[in-house]
Amino acid sequence: MITPRRHFPLVTHPMTTAAQRQLWTLSYQRVVGSARSELRSHAGRRRLDVQAADGTKIEFQQSKDSVPNTHSKELSHATGLMWVFSAINQHFTTDLLITSRQGARANFTWTNPWRLIASCNARTMLDLGLSPQIGAHVLLEVDHFELGTGTAFGTAVLRDAQEFCHWMRDGHPLLPYAWTPRAA
Known part of the structure; x- marks a missing residue:
């Protein structure tokens, strides 16, 4: 029987x-439970939001942090860090829009972007929430982010939020979002 x-x-x-x-951060921390969330590292000085099943260190950010603070966190974690930024408000106000997509690949624009995204060296995700453009709760895994004057442009892979949670908790493969066109 399949569960x-x-x-x-x-x-x-x-x-x-x-x-x-x-609550946005807490909802992701509850996925992995208390044993792998709110962890202290480096002699108790740094807090880690979540450790995924594969050892990836995940920092959840609801707002734009300072570039020096972002770099400091990246240096303290050395390797295996992932940023997940809540861009839900920006997506719903249409500041952050998916401009085109082919399957799970997406191009996007962001008016008044958070400049620190361009400075992140670690793997970076943008949580779009229940996207009116996609029709599901998705995250963008950013692979290119270019700042323009007042607007950023980027490319990313769409990830399903529930699949992201199963990857964090159990180590399931984090596959691209399985997009199927909606009937007209």
């Missing part, structure tokens, strides 16, 4: 309060 995969409750819509933003 259905668990569905994880995540924040999928715009957040306006500090409590809602905190």
